[in-house]
Amino acid sequence: MNILNGSAYPNNGVHLNKRHRKAKLFSMLCSLVTWLGVALLGVLLYQVSSDGFKWLDLQFLTSFPSRFPYKAGIKSALVGTLWLISMVAFIAIPIGVATALYLEELSGQGRMNRLIELNISNLAGVPSIVYGIIGLAVFVRGLALERSLVAGALTMSLLILPVIIIASREAIKSVPMSIRHAAFALGATRLQTARDHVLPASYSGILTGVILALSRAIGETAPLIMIGALTYVAFLPEGPMDSFTALPIQIYNWVSRPQQEFHQLAAGGIIVLLAVLLMMNTIAIVIRYKTERKYK
Amino acid sequence: MSLLIPHDIPQAITKHISKPMTEEAVLNLNHVSIKYSDKTAVNDVSFVIAKHKVTSIIGPSGCGKSTLLRSLNRMNDFIPGVSIDGEITFNNQDLYSKGVDAVEVRRRIGMVFQKPNPFPKSIYKNIAWGPSINGFDGSMEELVERSLKQAALWNEVKDRLHESALSLSGGQQQRLCIARALAMEPDILLMDEPCSALDPISTAHIEDLIFELKSRYTIVIVTHNMHQAARISDYTAFMEMGELIEFDVTNEIFTRPKQKRTEEYVTGRFG
Numbered sequence: 001m002n003i004l005n006g007s008a009y010p011n012n013g014v015h016l017n018k019r020h021r022k023a024k025l026f027s028m029l030c031s032l033v034t035w036l037g038v039a040l041l042g043v044l045l046y047q048v049s050s051d052g053f054k055w056l057d058l059q060f061l062t063s064f065p066s067r068f069p070y071k072a073g074i075k076s077a078l079v080g081t082l083w084l085i086s087m088v089a090f091i092a093i094p095i096g097v098a099t100a101l102y103l104e105e106l107s108g109q110g111r112m113n114r115l116i117e118l119n120i121s122n123l124a125g126v127p128s129i130v131y132g133i134i135g136l137a138v139f140v141r142g143l144a145l146e147r148s149l150v151a152g153a154l155t156m157s158l159l160i161l162p163v164i165i166i167a168s169r170e171a172i173k174s175v176p177m178s179i180r181h182a183a184f185a186l187g188a189t190r191l192q193t194a195r196d197h198v199l200p201a202s203y204s205g206i207l208t209g210v211i212l213a214l215s216r217a218i219g220e221t222a223p224l225i226m227i228g229a230l231t232y233v234a235f236l237p238e239g240p241m242d243s244f245t246a247l248p249i250q251i252y253n254w255v256s257r258p259q260q261e262f263h264q265l266a267a268g269g270i271i272v273l274l275a276v277l278l279m280m281n282t283i284a285i286v287i288r289y290k291t292e293r294k295y296k
Numbered sequence: 297m298s299l300l301i302p303h304d305i306p307q308a309i310t311k312h313i314s315k316p317m318t319e320e321a322v323l324n325l326n327h328v329s330i331k332y333s334d335k336t337a338v339n340d341v342s343f344v345i346a347k348h349k350v351t352s353i354i355g356p357s358g359c360g361k362s363t364l365l366r367s368l369n370r371m372n373d374f375i376p377g378v379s380i381d382g383e384i385t386f387n388n389q390d391l392y393s394k395g396v397d398a399v400e401v402r403r404r405i406g407m408v409f410q411k412p413n414p415f416p417k418s419i420y421k422n423i424a425w426g427p428s429i430n431g432f433d434g435s436m437e438e439l440v441e442r443s444l445k446q447a448a449l450w451n452e453v454k455d456r457l458h459e460s461a462l463s464l465s466g467g468q469q470q471r472l473c474i475a476r477a478l479a480m481e482p483d484i485l486l487m488d489e490p491c492s493a494l495d496p497i498s499t500a501h502i503e504d505l506i507f508e509l510k511s512r513y514t515i516v517i518v519t520h521n522m523h524q525a526a527r528i529s530d531y532t533a534f535m536e537m538g539e540l541i542e543f544d545v546t547n548e549i550f551t552r553p554k555q556k557r558t559e560e561y562v563t564g565r566f567g
Contacts, residue, residue, distance in 0.1 A: 183415075184371065
């Protein structure tokens with residue numbers, strides 16, 4: 001302990017103890033905060049599942065909504081959500097990734113580029129209800145798409161595009177410059193370099209961003225209400241022009257009813273929503289694991 | 297083979313060079329200055345690169361030698377704010393004139409970087425990618441084998457061509473990068489301190505390799521290892537603070553330098 005005595009730091013032992021104590025205290029604080037979040041989530045999950053689990057059965061998944069809680073199900077909402085999210089993925093991923101690739105790799109670093117970048121960051125912070133209003137004005141009324149799946153998917157795509165673009169840009173930026181230089185030095189154009197090296201190397205980062213964005217879209221209610229997605233739908237959408245409902249709308253609808261049973265049904269709906277989310281994340285993790293292994 | 301007659305050689309060199317160069321010049325640097333925004337990195341440098349010889353550029357850190365090297369295949373184009381003055385002619389064509397496509401320049405003048413930078417793909421794909429995007433239509437397997445043999449790597453990797461290039465050691469990765477550049481059959485191979493990230497044994501491998509390659513390729517190598525320059529190069533350019541202090545036959549630079557600064561540097565009195 002006293003090996004440092006007589007040096008220029010005579011009190012080092014005391015100071016060191018103090019510093020160790022501080023470090024310990026801080027790490028305890030951090031772990032406390034971490035566990036607080038986990039515990040809160042646990043309580044929430046417990047409450048939802050204790051209310052909802054008894055309603056979860058095949059009948060619940062395969063029935064349309066009903067006035068009678070024991071007959072009611074979420075078939076139309078579940079199918080609507082799956083339709084919606086597939087269409088959103090189909091629209092938003094190509095546009096978002098292409099935009100990110102253009103801004104990072106293909107266009108120069110001009111002032112215009114910075115202006116676009118700033119605007120996209122701002123758009124990511126715009127409340128979702130505002131996107132709902134745009135969707136209503138442009139897609140539902142302007143393009144006369146009515147309350148269709150297309151109108152909903154386009155609105156949701158607008159909502160998540162900034163998130164996809166920002167996440168993809170970050171992923172593309174994190175690809176080491178040396179890889180690009182290696183490609184350029186072999187006589188590759190920017191496009192060939194981006195297509196064959198930058199994009200594959202940033203694949204897993206882009207995927208993470210895409211899944212986060214889609215997860216956000218799956219849980220959004222406000223824009224869908226704004227563009228007039230229906231709350232009571234006793235049929236399945238058969239094409240992109242059909243009207244639809246979605247899980248969060250169905251949940252919202254059930255919660256707003258006075259009867260206790262409907263509240264429990266809402267809890268069941270939440271469990272289904274969480275299950276869909278979990279499934280999407282699992283798929284993403286599997287894809288990511290596979291691509292990452294390829295590049296190790 | 298055309299003898300370089302005096303008017304072909306820039307004035308700055310004829311003043312100093314100890315004996316007339318007898319080789320054909322492939323690259324001709326004529327009063328080259330390179331600026332980063334306002335900061336001058338290379339100032340009025342002129343010398344020639346002789347065909348099928350190794351030319352090394354030496355000098356202390358920050359003397360502009362890497363900047364100069366990167367300007368030889370227009371890799372500086374990717375750094376914002378770089379401007380170049382003067383003339384670099386390759387087969388009598390100014391690399392920076394309007395009609396010249398930088399992509400074509402880089403296809404013909406290959407580069408090996410300071411840190412090995414293989415693509416995170418298989419060994420085979422590392423070699424095959426460059427030729428395939430440039431429209432190579434011969435047998436890719438033969439080309440891969442030939443390139444790896446030229447880079448003295450074939451025996452070590454022939455049974456694992458489809459494993460990731462990142463599983464190779466640092467020295468092997470650097471030889472893979474050399475093989476990758478050779479697969480393009482470049483006229484000139486630029487090397488930017490190719491051994492600085494390698495251990496002595498790998499360094500020796502690469503130096504042997506450079507010695508082998510010069511019968512077929514023109515090599516320009518930047519190094520801050522003077523012994524390396526003395527061992528492997530035929531001509532040496534010594535740079536300091538962006539200026540070319542001396543350019544001569546390597547042997548002359550290291551045994552009878554004409555400039556005091558060169559002498560101080562090569563004898564290790566500074567730098």
